[in-house]
Amino acid sequence: MEIVLISLLNGLVYGMLLFMLASGLTLIFSMMGVLNFAHASIYMIGAYLAFTVSQVLGFFPALIIAPILCGLLGAAIEIYGLRRVHHNGHIAELLFTFGLVFIIQRGVQMTWGMLPMAYRVPAILDFPLFTVYGANFPAYRGFMLLISAGMLLATWLLLKKTRIGLIIQAALTHPQMASSLGHNVPMVFTIVFAGGCLLAGLAGVIGGNYQTTEPGMAEAMGPIVFVVVVFGGLGSLAGCFIASIVMGVIQTFAVVIDYSFIDFLKPLGISVTADNLLTEILTVPVARIGALLPFAMMILILLFRPRGLLGTRDT
Amino acid sequence: MNGAFGKSWLWIAAVAFALLLPWCFYDFHTARHSGFMLSMLSQMGMMIILALSYNMLLGQAGLFSLCHATFFGIGGYATVHFLNAAGDGDLPLPMEIIPLLGGFSGLGLAIIFGYMATKQRATAFAMITLGIGELMATAALMFHHFFGGEGGVSTNRMIDHSLFGLTYASGVQVYYLILAWTLIATLAMFFLTKTPLGRMANATRDNFERAQFMGYDPRVVRFLQFSLSGLFAGIGGALYAITYEIVTFDALAGPLSANALLMAYIGGTTVFGGPVLGAVLITLLQSGVSLMSNSWLVYVGVLFISMVIFAPSGIAGLIMGHKPILRAGKLGQLVVPYIRVLVPGLLLVLGFVGLVELTSFLTIGAAQGKTLVLGGNKIDVHATMPWLVSAIALFGGGAWLRIEARHFRRVWDGLMADLKSADGKAERVLA
Amino acid sequence: MTKSLCRLFCGVAVLGLLFAGRPATAEDTIKIGYVDPFSGPFASGGDEFLKIFKVLFDRQNAKGGALGKKFELVPFDDKLQPAEALIALKNITDQNIPFIMQCTGSNVGAALIDGVSKHNARNPDNRVLYLNCGALATELTNEKCDFWQFRFAGNVEMRAAARIKSLPKDVTKVYLLNQDYLFGQSIQHDTKKWLEKLRPDIQIVGDELMPFGKVQDFSSYVTKIKASGAQSVLTGNYNRDLNLLIKAAVDAGLDVRFDTYLAHLIGGPTAIGAAGENRLTSVYEYSGNVPVDLKVADAEKFGTDWRSSHETDFSTLNFMTMLDMLAKAIDKAGSTDALKVALALEDMHTKDMVGQENIMRKEDHQLLMPYYVGVFSKDVKYDSEHTGFGWKTVMTASAAELTLPTVCKMKRPAS
Structure with a gap:
């Protein structure tokens, strides 16, 4: 029981971090059709910038400055890069972001070096918030939840209550129609791309010290964010939210399950004694493959529902 | 017909080249x-x-x-x-x-x-x-x-x-x-x-x-x-x-x-x-x-x-873009514009490579004990000279390339327009 | 189109000549081809080792090198890909470089053992010796052992023996957590083997493999460890997989020891920091505090010199021992011929910088060397990576203690 509760809590924290990364990507992906491979690289830049700024000004100014810098970087990438590639099609745009990954990776290595940064949780937030069944729940995780919930609320308000939000929503589902109605769609694109990068930067700021700030962090987060976006479905922030939480919770829960396929077969009187590839697969406990479940789930949902969980149109 | 033959000739040449290639790298001393x-x-x-x-x-x-x-x-x-x-x-x-x-x-x-x-x-x-x-x-x-x-x-x-x-x-x-x-x-x-x-x-x-x-x-x-x-x-x-x-x-x-x-x-x-x-x-x-x-x-x-x-159409796409000009026998007209683009282009590339390598040596390479060597001369990455030269090559080359690219574009478009009107004339004659 | 294609091919040819056409003139230095990742996500390892080799080669050359010639390091980037490493091997043999050295990744190590062995069998006039300085999988000097490979780093099993020996008497419940690939699996296997042999009183309350580099949130593992009632987590995890684990454990207030194999690797102390105080231990070849304990002034001076110019620690004493042994073997053989040097290296006994005995075993070409187990503590003379904490040695396992049996059946060359 206690394991369930604690896993649920931690899954929630991780899921919210995923959501912060994935929401930006969903917005970009839905509107522009671009699977932005460099999204996780922006997340990494956010963490590094936050580290550098927090060395000088402290953590809380970094919380604001680093995401804004990432947003500006995103705007620059859109205006000077993506926009020029746009007419060459989606694969060209995708390859453009792909090239960016290489450049950002080496750029970060050249600027900050190859080793992990000593980017730590600020002292003011470094205490246990409460205790469940003898396990501490650190205040910083509570803070992360707070930030991501606040971001969720702010994004929701922005999308539902402001004019630009309504245009973005329109462009999300009917890009051509929005453009025909005379809205400046390229401008909306820039705003969305910058906004998405800003969210990725914010995720980097609070994720950089929750995890470690190192040149490999983009590679570690990249694929899983794609999975969340596709699983949740195109054009749906709600789907993205559900997918993030589901993926977060599943990954934390899978670790607790020590059963393997063979355990399901045992009641049928089947047991294995041989030692070959098949038995090797059958006896792998779920805990060992926990981190792979999201990929398997994504394949499954795409086979039966290509638009994803709550997608409004086909991908 | 001629085109198809030309193509297969190209493939045969490539294969012959591939067959011979290992012998270009044969060391007769060690056999x-x-x-x-x-x-x-x-x-x-x-x-x-x-x-x-x-x-x-x-x-x-x-x-x-x-x-x-x-x-x-x-x-x-x-x-x-x-x-x-x-x-x-x-x-x-x-x-x-x-x-x-x-x-x-x-x-x-x-x-x-x-x-x-x-x-x-x-x-x-x-x-x-x-x-x-x-x-x-x-x-x-x-x-x-x-x-x-x-x-x-x-x-x-x-x-x-x-x-x-x-x-x-x-x-x-x-x-x-x-x-x-x-x-x-x-x-x-x-x-x-x-x-x-x-x-x-x-x-x-x-x-x-x-x-x-x-x-x-x-x-x-x-x-x-x-x-x-x-x-x-x-x-x-x-x-x-x-x-x-x-x-x-x-x-x-x-x-x-x-x-x-x-x-x-x-x-x-x-x-x-x-x-x-x-x-x-x-x-x-x-x-x-x-x-x-x-x-x-x-x-x-x-x-x-x-x-x-x-x-966006790749290297092959670039090459194929020259086909109509080649067919019209006007490829020669592009040689000078190409050279004019190539020089600033090269400058731009050199400047960029220079800056990347200098930065890389300053932050990573120096600690590994490597020195940047160019044409047998050691280059001090802390001196201002190499940085300045690279930066000038990069930005100067970039600006120059912009001008030359515009010129190239004009020549190219002119050639294309000529070809089109020539085609049009030919069609009219046929009609 | 034809012209452009020709131009391309000419370009290829010119480029090829640039790389391959170096004339084989009389060598005035002894070259060592060094293959490791220098670009991409794993570049940090190769980058760090390059810095270390720079210092060590200078030191060796100041001592006179070998045969009156100086050593020269020729790096090749393998991107941690076996195919690229094998291409680099060809490049090294083309240039008649007699030694190939590699320190990162058992996948590349396995490929090089195989590649070098076949190359030497097929080209007896152009043999090359593989100096393995860090591909650790136990099998590389057991089932996969080869005459042309010399491993100058303790294999997983030697580390496991030292690791288990150092566990304090009051630890009775341990939790095993390892990465799910060759290295982690062989640590899991050897840890269990030595627990059974040396500490039958210890109960294994958890034994787990986790996907390598894929886990983002370790809190469920921490919950599981807590529920199991373990006193110590025995883990071969390193880099990100270790740092995140310890972070999650500290966040959850989990009060256990972390008895690791590789926490001392570059960047580990920085990433873990105060979280590891007095409960993180590691098995290492060397640390700045070893000469302090052993009272070797020269070695301590080497350490302070190192610290004055580097942000990171010097912990790979075996690299220095390797160069010492190589120089000695070349001098003894009187040439850099791979076979002669290999024969000279076999059964070589040498003392390392702090005076400990090191032996290159003839049966499997595994260096028998001492290992130290230390705890991450404030109570040290020299800290790690300027964190204020350093490795305080709690146990020393000598080369003799770590002389373990091998199953190697080596095919020796005829002459």
Whole structure:
């Protein structure tokens, strides 16, 4: 029981971090059709910038400055890069972001070096918030939840209550129609791309010290964010939210399950004694493959529902 | 007719060149071929197959796959096991046939995964293949019986059974085997584009609904195309296994899939031979330039980005763009404008490379005890001079290039307009 | 089009000549080809080792090198890909470089053992010796052992023996957590083997493999460890997989020891920091505090010199021992011929910088060397990576203690 509760809590924290990364990507992906491979690289830049700024000004100014810098970087990438590639099609745009990954990776290595940064949780937030069944729940995780919930609320308000939000929503589902109605769609694109990068930067700021700030962090987060976006479905922030939480919770829960396929077969009187590839697969406990479940789930949902969980149109 | 002949002449020349190439790197003192060049050429051969088979999906069927290395890798793993069996005497097959077995392994797996993936298209297809690729790469690390874990599975290619009595001890014999199979695979893929299947694949790429109306099931077309590309990728993997005599999980991991995509795109997906150019260029960058600079990934990244922005149809597309001008015999008029663009372009590139290398040496290289050496002279990365020169070359070259590019554009557009009006006149005369 | 294609091919040819066409003139230095990742996500390892080798080569050359010649390092980037490493091997043999050295990744190590062995069999006039300085999988000097490979780093089993020996008496419940690939699996296997042999009183309350580099949130593992009642987590995890685990454990207030194999690797102390105080232990070849304990002034001075110019620690004493042994073997053989040097290296006994005995065993070409187990503590003379904490040695296992049986059946060359 206690394991369930604690896993649920931690899954929630991780899921919210995923959501912060994935929401930006969903917005970009839905509107522009671009699977932005460099999204996780922006997340990494956010963490590094936050580290550098927090060395000088402290953590809380970094919380604001680093995401804004990432947003500006995103705007620059859109205006000077993506926009020029746009007419060459989606694969060209995708390859453009792909090239960016290489450049950002080496750029970060050249600027900050190859080793992990000593980017730590600020002292003011470094205490246990409460205790469940003898396990501490650190205040910083509570803070992360707070930030991501606040971001969720702010994004929701922005999308539902402001004019630009309504245009973005329109462009999300009917890009051509929005453009025909005379809205400046390229401008909306820039705003969305910058906004998405800003969210990725914010995720980097609070994720950089929750995890470690190192040149490999983009590679570690990249694929899983794609999975969340596709699983949740195109054009749906709600789907993205559900997918993030589901993926977060599943990954934390899978670790607790020590059963393997063979355990399901045992009641049928089947047991294995041989030692070959098949038995090797059958006896792998779920805990060992926990981190792979999201990929398997994504394949499954795409086979039966290509638009994803709550997608409004086909991908 | 003339065009077709010209083309086949080109191919024959390329093959003859490939046949002779190892002898350009023959050291008469030691009576040895350069092993490095042979390896790199062999690597090019298998990468050409990989890129061409990838283009069966991307260029010809409009399928954006992210797991192509899976079939390459499985072909490699299967071949290692076949070779081991052949070495033990359990598989009485000559070496020359074994790549085909690797191909069939790739085909088998592609049939299974293709059945799943080709039900969808566009992004859903891409993401399913991403998932498959990730699952297979991790499985290769986890399961030891077939994949051998991190250490991979090794073999010995000297199985002492050959149609031509070859031992395959030396790299040059292996190179010719690879060349032969690259040719066979390339020709097979080329003729596939001429078959109804190849034509229908193009049709489903260009207009999905209309292809459906014609009575073909586009899913079946995609499925067949996917499976066959798996076959060729498997052959490529088999050649990998024969060259390196070891296959590790890297042969089916994500980076290689990404490489397949990059080679096909850089080379040009619209022309059949495009991926060949891409494969040659990327292999040169990866094995050649990386010897000179640890920042080679930056150059790859910048090359991609500039290709994507300025030449979305790839190198082959750029070359093909000159065809009408060549036909009109006006290529000579472009020589001077080209030189005028080339000079500032070169300056720009040099400036950029200079800045990247200086930064890289300042932050990373210095601590490793390396010094930047250019033409035998040591360069002090802390002095202002080299930085200033590079920056001026970069920005000056950039500004100059802008002007020259505008001029080039004018010449080009003028030529094109001339050709058009000439065509128009010819038509009127005919009418 | 033809012209452009020709131009391309000419370009290829010119480039090829640039790389391959170096004339084989009389060598005035002894070259060592060094293959490791210098670009991409794994570049940090190769980068760090390059810095270390720079210092060590200078030191060796100041001592006079070998045969009156100086050593020269020729790096090749393998991107941690076996295929690239094998291409580099061809490049090295083309240039008649007699030694190939590699320190990162058992996948590359396995490929090189195989590649070097086949190359030497097929080209007896151009043999090359593989100096393995860090591909650790036990099998590389057991099932996969080869005459042309010399491993100058303790294998997983030697580390496991030292690791288990150092566990305090009051630890009775341990939890095993390892990465799910060759290295982690062989640590899991050898840890269990030595627990059974040396500490049958210890109960294994958890035994787990986790996907390598894929886990983003370790809190469920921490919950599981807590529920199991373990006193110590025995783990071969390193880099990200270790740092995140310890972070999650500290966050959850989990009070256990972390008895690791590789926490001392570059960047580990920085990433873990205060979280590891007095409960993180590691098995290492060397640390700045070893000469302090052993009272070797020269070695301590080497350490302070190192610290004055580097942000990171010097912990790979085995690299220095390797160069010492190589120089000695070349001098003894009187040439850099791979076979002669290999024969000279076999059974070589040498003392390392702090005076400990090191032996290159003839049966499997595994260096028998001492290992130290230390705890991450404030109570040290020299801290790690300027964190204020350093490795305080709690146990020393000498080369004799770590002389373990091998199953190697080596094929020796005829002459």
